[in-house]
Amino acid sequence: MEKLFPIEQVLSPEGELKKEIDSVISGEKAVAMYKWMVINRIFDRKSVTLQRQGRIGTYAPFEGQEAAQVGSALALQENDWLFPTYRDHAAMMTYGQSMTQVLLYWKGRIEGCVPPEDKHILPPYVPIATQIPHAAGAAWASRMKGEDAAALVYFGDGATSEGDFHEGLNFASVYDAPVVFFCQNNGYAISVPVTKQMKSKTIAQKALAYDIEGVRVDGNDVFAVYMATREALERARKGEGPTLIEAVTYRYGAHTTADDPRKYREQEKEEKLRREKYDPVDRLKRYLVAQGVWDDQKEAALIKEAEEKVQKAVQEMETFRPASVADMFEHIFAEKTWNIEQQQREAVSMEEKPEERELA
Amino acid sequence: MADKLTMVQAIQQAMKVKLQEDDRVILMGEDIGVNGGVFRATDGLLAEFGEQRVIDTPLAESGIIGTAVGMALNGLIPVVEIQFLGFIYPGFEQVVSHVSRIRMRTQGRYHAPMVIRTPYGAGIRGPELHSESVESIFVHIPGVKVVVPSTPYDAKGLLISAIEDPDPVIFLEPTKMYRAEKQEVPEGKYTVPLGQARMVREGEDVTVLAWGTMVPVALQAARKMEQERGWSADVIDLRTLYPFDRETIRQSVEKTGRVVIVHEAHRTGGVGAELISFINDEALFYLKAPIARITGYDVPVPQFSLEDAYMPDVDRVSRGIVDTMQY
Numbered sequence: 001m002e003k004l005f006p007i008e009q010v011l012s013p014e015g016e017l018k019k020e021i022d023s024v025i026s027g028e029k030a031v032a033m034y035k036w037m038v039i040n041r042i043f044d045r046k047s048v049t050l051q052r053q054g055r056i057g058t059y060a061p062f063e064g065q066e067a068a069q070v071g072s073a074l075a076l077q078e079n080d081w082l083f084p085t086y087r088d089h090a091a092m093m094t095y096g097q098s099m100t101q102v103l104l105y106w107k108g109r110i111e112g113c114v115p116p117e118d119k120h121i122l123p124p125y126v127p128i129a130t131q132i133p134h135a136a137g138a139a140w141a142s143r144m145k146g147e148d149a150a151a152l153v154y155f156g157d158g159a160t161s162e163g164d165f166h167e168g169l170n171f172a173s174v175y176d177a178p179v180v181f182f183c184q185n186n187g188y189a190i191s192v193p194v195t196k197q198m199k200s201k202t203i204a205q206k207a208l209a210y211d212i213e214g215v216r217v218d219g220n221d222v223f224a225v226y227m228a229t230r231e232a233l234e235r236a237r238k239g240e241g242p243t244l245i246e247a248v249t250y251r252y253g254a255h256t257t258a259d260d261p262r263k264y265r266e267q268e269k270e271e272k273l274r275r276e277k278y279d280p281v282d283r284l285k286r287y288l289v290a291q292g293v294w295d296d297q298k299e300a301a302l303i304k305e306a307e308e309k310v311q312k313a314v315q316e317m318e319t320f321r322p323a324s325v326a327d328m329f330e331h332i333f334a335e336k337t338w339n340i341e342q343q344q345r346e347a348v349s350m351e352e353k354p355e356e357r358e359l360a
Numbered sequence: 361m362a363d364k365l366t367m368v369q370a371i372q373q374a375m376k377v378k379l380q381e382d383d384r385v386i387l388m389g390e391d392i393g394v395n396g397g398v399f400r401a402t403d404g405l406l407a408e409f410g411e412q413r414v415i416d417t418p419l420a421e422s423g424i425i426g427t428a429v430g431m432a433l434n435g436l437i438p439v440v441e442i443q444f445l446g447f448i449y450p451g452f453e454q455v456v457s458h459v460s461r462i463r464m465r466t467q468g469r470y471h472a473p474m475v476i477r478t479p480y481g482a483g484i485r486g487p488e489l490h491s492e493s494v495e496s497i498f499v500h501i502p503g504v505k506v507v508v509p510s511t512p513y514d515a516k517g518l519l520i521s522a523i524e525d526p527d528p529v530i531f532l533e534p535t536k537m538y539r540a541e542k543q544e545v546p547e548g549k550y551t552v553p554l555g556q557a558r559m560v561r562e563g564e565d566v567t568v569l570a571w572g573t574m575v576p577v578a579l580q581a582a583r584k585m586e587q588e589r590g591w592s593a594d595v596i597d598l599r600t601l602y603p604f605d606r607e608t609i610r611q612s613v614e615k616t617g618r619v620v621i622v623h624e625a626h627r628t629g630g631v632g633a634e635l636i637s638f639i640n641d642e643a644l645f646y647l648k649a650p651i652a653r654i655t656g657y658d659v660p661v662p663q664f665s666l667e668d669a670y671m672p673d674v675d676r677v678s679r680g681i682v683d684t685m686q687y
Contacts, residue, residue, distance in 0.1 A: 081434070113465045122433075123465045127457050133423050134458070137430020144386075144412055145435070163450065167423030174418060331468045332503055334526035337555075337603035340502075 005204040005216040007248055010223035013278050015286025017223075024227055027293055033074060033222050034288055037066040037281045039306040040090040043099055046310045047106065051257040055318070056106045060087045064220075064252040067280030068184045070094050071225030072152060072247070075233055079120070081138045081151040083131040086124040087184075087251075088154045097121050099313035100320075107317055110327075120149075129159040132168030132181065139172065139179035139236070150178040150236040152229070158189025160203055169244065173210040178236035180229060181244045184219060190255040191264035203246040212242050219247030220280040250274050325351045364542040370512035371401045371477070371533060374519035375439060377549045379409050382437065385523060388415040388424060389441030398443055399479060399538055421451035425476065429458050432472040432528075439523060445480035445532065446489040452497075459528045460503030475522045475529045480508075481573050481624055482656075482671055483536035485664040491535075492661055493572075493625040498530045499602045499634070505554060506601040508532045510575035512543040514599060517552030525554060534572035557605035559612075563592030566618040566681055569609065569635060571598040574622045574672060581677035591685055601631055609635070610642050617648035618687075620680045622672050627655040649687035652680040 010019045025033075044063045051059040062069065069090035076082065076095055084092050089102045096119040105112030105124065113123035120138075125131035135153030142149040159165050160183065172179050183203050187194055200206065207214025213235065217224040225247055232243035252271050254261050261267045288294035329336065329344035336344070350356050365373065378385045387402055393416035396403035406414040417424050421442055428438035442448045448455075455476070463471040482491035498506045507522055507529055509515035515533065522529035560579055563586070570578035575597045582593035594612045598604055613619055619639060621632040632653045639651060654672045662670050 110465060111467060114467050114469055122470070127453060130426065130453060130457060133426025133454070134430035134433065136423075137427030137432075138434040139430070140427065141431040141434035141436050151430075163420075164422055164426060167418070167420040167426065170418055170420070171423050171427050331464045331466075333463070333505075334471070338606060339603055 001201040001205045005202045005214060005246070007216050007218050008224050008228060009218040009221050010227060011221045011283055011287055013283055015283050015290060017287070021223055021227070024230065025223055027291065030284070030288060031293060033070055033226070034281070034284050034294070035302060036070045036074070036094045037222065037284065038302055039309060040066050040070065040093060041281060042303070042306040043093070043310050044090070046314065047103070048253070048257060050103075050314065051106075056103060057108050058256050058258045059106050060256045061253040062087050062090050062251065064274065064280070065184055065186060065249045066090055067222035067284070068219035068225055068247040068249045071222040072182050072229040072245075075226055075229035076152055077149075077233075078118070079147070079149045080233070081120040081122070081135065081149060083122050083135045083151060083153040084124050085131070085154050085156065086126055087156070088124065091154060092121055095119060095121060099310060100316040103313055103317035104320060109320070109323060111320070129155055129162035129164040129168070131155070132159070132164050133171060135179050135181075136168045136172035136177050136242075140175050140177040143176070143178055143239070148237050150180065150233050152180045152182055152233070154182050154184065156189060157183065157185040157187070157194050157197055157203060158192065159183070160206060161197055169206075169210045169212070169242070172242040173212045176239055176241040178239070179242045180232040180236060181242060182229065183244065183246045184249050185246050186249050186251045188251070188255070188265070190259060204244060207244040212244060214244045214246070216246045216248065219249030220278050220283065222280060222284055250278070362544040362546045365512050365545040366539045366542055367509070367512040367515045367533070368399055368401050368538040370516040370545045371519055372403055372405070373545065374516040374523070375402065376405060376408070377520060378439070378523045379405065379413055381549065384435060384437045385439060386413050386415060386431070386436055387439050387441070388417050388428060390417060390419050390424070390443050392416060392441050397441060399535070401441065401477070401533075421448060422454055425451035425454040425459065428474050429454060429462065429472050432474045433462070433470050437523060438474045440474060440476045442476060442478040444490050444492075445478045445494060446492040448478060455498070455504065455530075456501050460501050463527070464503065471526060472528055473526050475519070475531050477519070477531045477533060479535040479538070480532045481534045481536055482661055482664075482667040483573060485667070486535070488663055491664075491667060493623070493656065495532055495601055495625055496629055496631050499631055503528070505529045505603070506532065507554060507599065508534065508572040508601060509599065510534060510537060510572050510597050512541070512545050514552050514558065516545055517550050518554065518599060520549060521551045521554050524551070529554070532572065536573045540576075552599070555600045555603050555605060557599055557608040558597040559608065560595040560597050561593065563594050563616070565591040565593060565616055566620060566684060567594045567596065567609075567612040567616045568620045568622060568677070568681070569596050569598060570622040571601060572624065574624055577672060577674055578622045578677055580674045581681060584674060584678055585681045589682070589685070591681065593681065604635070606638065606642065609638065613639050613643040614646045617646050618684045619647070619651040620654060620677065620684055621651060622654045622677050622680075624656050624671055626658050627653060628658050630655055649684045652684045654680040
């Protein structure tokens with residue numbers, strides 16, 4: 001199966017091109033990819049720090065998976081649909097979600113789920129694989145309406161064990177829904193390694209069962225990810241059905257800030273090896289430097305710009321209006337039911353008149 | 361023009377009206393196409409509206425409800441058929457985690473207007489797990505409405521309202537009533553509003569609350585009690601279980617001071633308990649007797665050799681009325 005689904009690579013870990021990219025990825029695009037990856041990484045590190053300082057809640061870091069998320073999200077068009085999991089905020093931000101929104105979400109604010117007006121970015125999905133049928137349905141609806149929008153749905157290796165993975169791929173294949181199933185195989189579902197998750201040697205091979213395209217790419221190679229996703233989206237738009245992409249990658253950190261990966265893997269050793277040899281950001285940087293389009297000065301300017309952006313978002317998150325008890329009762333239904341209205345009054349009066357809390 | 365229709369025919373008409381009127385409405389479910397649904401609720405609709413609107417889906421409840429969510433996000437109004445309520449559980453996660461929450465999670469940017477129709481209840485000698493009545497599970501979920509018709513007229517009008525409602529509706533169709541009676545049902549479009557109960561029979565002495573299959577049982581018991589004992593009853597068909605019609609219930613209880621609640625579902629945690637709590641809050645001092653609950657038992661709905669003993673019948677409801685009246 002590994003032979004049937006070899007890991008496609010465009011940019012070697014040393015930063016050398018293995019394929020021609022000029023027709024697909026301009027120099028400008030390559031720099032844009034790099035910028036997004038660096039900004040996202042700086043955001044991710046800052047978020048982990050904010051969690052440690054108690055300024056946001058539990059956080060799911062994505063460091064190590066920047067190429068997979070940035071490369072795929074940049075392949076989307078304006079009117080497409082993005083269905084992320086709780087670890088895909090790099091993809092969300094690259095496609096148009098604001099950093100402030102993402103931070104608000106992790107600060108326990110539902111307002112952080114709201115996407116920008118002009119983009120279809122769903123909130124992070126928490127229950128595993130449940131977004132997969134949604135993407136199939138949204139894509140199918142686009143096709144029914146004669147629109148050329150496609151859907152891109154993210155999930156991890158663990159999600160492929162869920163029923164909704166199968167149901168989503170099956171429905172999409174039956175109806176040729178224009179959807180791209182994007183699996184970031186980062187090797188672990190929290191603590192369980194892929195070898196215990198499935199007997200299959202690859203995730204891409206699962207496409208065979210649905211008679212759809214299956215592609216396996218080096219998820220730390222932003223060019224390979226971008227090209228595979230772009231091609232899959234084009235196929236989808238042409239009515240040629242869905243594609244399952246397996247992006248082989250690695251998360252450097254914990255599943256979430258509440259987890260300790262040293263319990264289930266040789267964390268220091270593995271992380272060191274991955275960072276030194278396979279890092280997605282460094283790989284692209286080597287290429288850009290060799291091309292003569294990147295240097296230390298540009299790097300320093302980018303880092304400064306990214307840090308400022310992140311700092312601004314942190315500030316916006318921290319000065320965002322406080323959560324309102326009354327808001328908890330909004331948007332449950334288009335119009336409040338009497339039950340919710342009654343309970344809203346009850347809760348608000350508890351807030352507004354602290355004396356109500358005192359026992360007679 | 362009004363034809364005499366069974367409930368299942370009235371339900372088919374409701375979907376037909378909405379398919380004709382609104383391009384966004386689509387039907388999806390198992391066997392709903394050529395076969396017209398296992399109860400024939402979608403009979404003839406594939407032929408009239410085609411495969412793009414009446415969709416035979418793969419056999420997967422989570423996949424059906426999950427793809428319906430995606431369609432609803434993208435501007436369609438799916439009317440989903442789950443073959444039996446007892447088979448909805450693989451799709452339950454989609455209902456509880458997404459169908460009900462997407463409006464809240466996106467603060468109104470997205471919502472999932474859809475109807476999940478499903479036959480429920482015992483009384484047709486069905487196989488195991490074809491007779492469940494677990495409405496309270498859905499009543500408990502914030503973000504969905506729960507509707508149960510008991511007549512052909514109401515079924516059509518309520519289903520049209522449910523399809524037009526901007527929020528998701530769980531529409532429970534009492535299997536036993538599908539063909540139990542024919543009633544004059546107007547052609548074309550009319551609506552019965554959600555959230556409003558129907559006063560089936562008016563009386564003075566006791567209030568009987570019921571829905572779905574239990575409405576005719578409650579009505580017969582009320583008639584019997586009037587004939588035999590001279591007690592007259594308000595018989596109220598709730599029709600919508602969430603949000604239920606508090607005014608109709610409150611006014612009736614204030615008038616009669618005695619209440620019997622009849623439901624087919626298991627007793628513990630049933631909707632009856634919620635109604636008792638509501639009456640406790642709103643009309644406690646009008647009560648002349650404790651509220652009686654006549655319900656299915658806290659056992660899995662038995663296979664059909666015992667289903668008659670499981671379901672409340674006229675005698676059990678009459679007994680409840682007597683106990684309440686003689687307290």
